[in-house]
Amino acid sequence: MQLKVNDLYQLQNGLDEEIYQKFSLTREGTSIRRRLALLVELGECVNETRCFKFWSVKGPSPAPVILEEYADGIHFLLSLGIDLKDPSDYIASIEASEDLTKAYLKMYELCLDFHQHFDLAHYHQCFGxxxxxxxxLGYTAEDIREHYLLKNQENHHRQDTNY
Incomplete structure (x- = not known):
């Protein structure tokens, strides 16, 4: 899978700039908080899949719920890619473990590596x-784009209504 990101970077930058202006913040001043936010959003997505909840018979949340949480992670990845001035038009997927629990643990490792080595190589590995x-999870690039666009619109609305 390849996700077209050049236009998403523009949309994310618009949201970021709106937030920075509203709260008198800067991109540089929020970088570490956005890296932590990525980890938090990853955890929220994991929680909706319920892949680690061996003690429960309840299945995963419906796909739209998981995709909404997943899109939150995309927001922060895009925002961090803007920090790095990523020139990519597309980001290619990297095959994840078939075991979702292992896949998410690996994702946490990659996020922490990216935090420690804040560069394009680690960024692309993390995003991929x-x-x-x-x-x-069975989602396509189109699913991701659709849910990112919906969430971006919702986030603009939240800023307009002082969320």
Whole structure:
């Protein structure tokens, strides 16, 4: 899978700039908080899949719920890619483990590596593996784009209504 990102970077930058202006913040001043936010959103997505909840018979949340949480992670990945001035038009997926629990643990490792080595190589590895998880969940690039666009619109609305 390849996700077209050049236009998404523009949309994310618009949202980021709106937030920075509204709260008198800067891109540089929020970088570490956005890296942590990526980890938090990853956890929220994992929670909706319920892949680790061996003690429960309840299945995963419906696909739209998982995709909404997944899109939150895309927001922060795009925002961090803007920090790095990523020139990519597309990000290619990297195959994720068939075992979702292992895949998510690997994703956490990649996010932490990316935090420690804040560069394009680690960024692409992190983003690519995140796309691989989406594939493992049965989602397409179109699904991801659709839910990112919906969430971006919702986030603009939240800013307009002082969320």
């Amino acid at each position: 593996y995140y796309l691989g998880i989406a594939q493992r």
